Amino acid sequence: MAEQTRTFIQNLLMVQSSFRQAIQRNLKKNNIDLTFEMLQIMVHLWKKDGINQQEIATKTFKDKASLTYLINNLTTRGLVFRQEDPIDRRNNNIYLTELGSEYGRKVKPMLQEIYKMASEKIDSSNFDVCINYLHDLDNAFKDI
Amino acid sequence: MAEQTRTFIQNLLMVQSSFRQAIQRNLKKNNIDLTFEMLQIMVHLWKKDGINQQEIATKTFKDKASLTYLINNLTTRGLVFRQEDPIDRRNNNIYLTELGSEYGRKVKPMLQEIYKMASEKIDSSNFDVCINYLHDLDNAFKDI
DNA sequence: TTATAATAGTTAAACCTTTAACTATTATAA
DNA sequence: TTATAATAGTTAAAGGTTTAACTATTATAA
Secondary structure (H helix, E strand, O other): OHHHHHHHHHHHHHHHHHHHHHHHHHHHHOOOOOOHHHHHHHHHHHHOOOEEHHHHHHHHOOOHHHHHHHHHHHHHOOOEEEEEOOOOOOOEEEEEOHHHHHHHHHHHHHHHHHHHHHHOOOOHHHHHHHHHHHHHHHHHHHOO | OHHHHHHHHHHHHHHHHHHHHHHHHHHHHOOOOOOHHHHHHHHHHHHOOOEEHHHHHHHHOOOHHHHHHHHHHHHHOOOEEEEEOOOOOOOEEEEEOHHHHHHHHHHHHHHHHHHHHHHOOOOHHHHHHHHHHHHHHHHHHHOO
16 A cells, blocks of 8 residues: 555654664764765775775765765775776776774674664564665666 | 675665656656755655745755855855844745746656656555554664 | 777766855744 | 854865776677
8 A cells, every 4th residue: 555655664764864864973073084975985885995986885875976076085995995896997996994893893882783683673573674675666666 | 694784775775766766767857956955855856845944854865065055056046045034143044936837847846756656656655554664763763 | 900889987967965154034942 | 141062054175976988808790
């Protein structure tokens, strides 16, 4: 029923906002000079660097033009650098600097703690149902 | 468990992105010159105008500074106007213009159709569980 | 092989968000 | 009553997003 979907989206945007604020608040509290968006990029690079901008864009649901901007900003801060892929010269592979890796050792535990604290207030038995709900919505919107 | 929450947030951001794109796509298809953000404001005004900027900000999970910007933009397009509240002169009450109301008669059915189409692909029996999941997450992040 | 299409990235312009400092107004407590 | 706090809104600066047009490179099909 349409009104349920409307309500769900409303609440989804609410969570997106409170999540964002929680992240920003904790970055600040820990004196970490990163924006929410930069962090989104870095999280993926801490898992695996040397991936190109388009891959990062896809993983973070961002536009490739946003990636140009964000990678510029992260480069300026000395956290990452671009390296042209010798096999396919259209690609810029993005690598962490030593400083970029170091940030990870500080920030990843902070993130883990945030997720852990949130998890303790959630009834995890509903996880699968809720993830499916999100997937169904995502597929629906992609076709509309 | 923390990894579930991490996954949920990831998927939530995915849905937020596909929802946004669906809205933008359909606005464009129907030649409606509104951004996603302007639409968020207008949706609330079509329900009830004469509310102040802070109320709109709260309802849309936006900052009051964003509202100043967005109301300026909507005013420029001739869709709304500000009116100082005579009872509490700190407030700007926002009213629809005739053009703003007219937009609603075109855009509201489009939105309703989007929600309706999405709803048809969702198992609505899980709605309550999923809304509660969102509320729990929201409360958790507000405390972190 | 060569023309064409697809892909990765950049740029510029317009738009939106966030933060902090600021003004104006109203509420509250000593 | 008056000083103080709280609330609504604005502003400026820095940052992020979106779109379309663009370049460079690689893949594909005639």
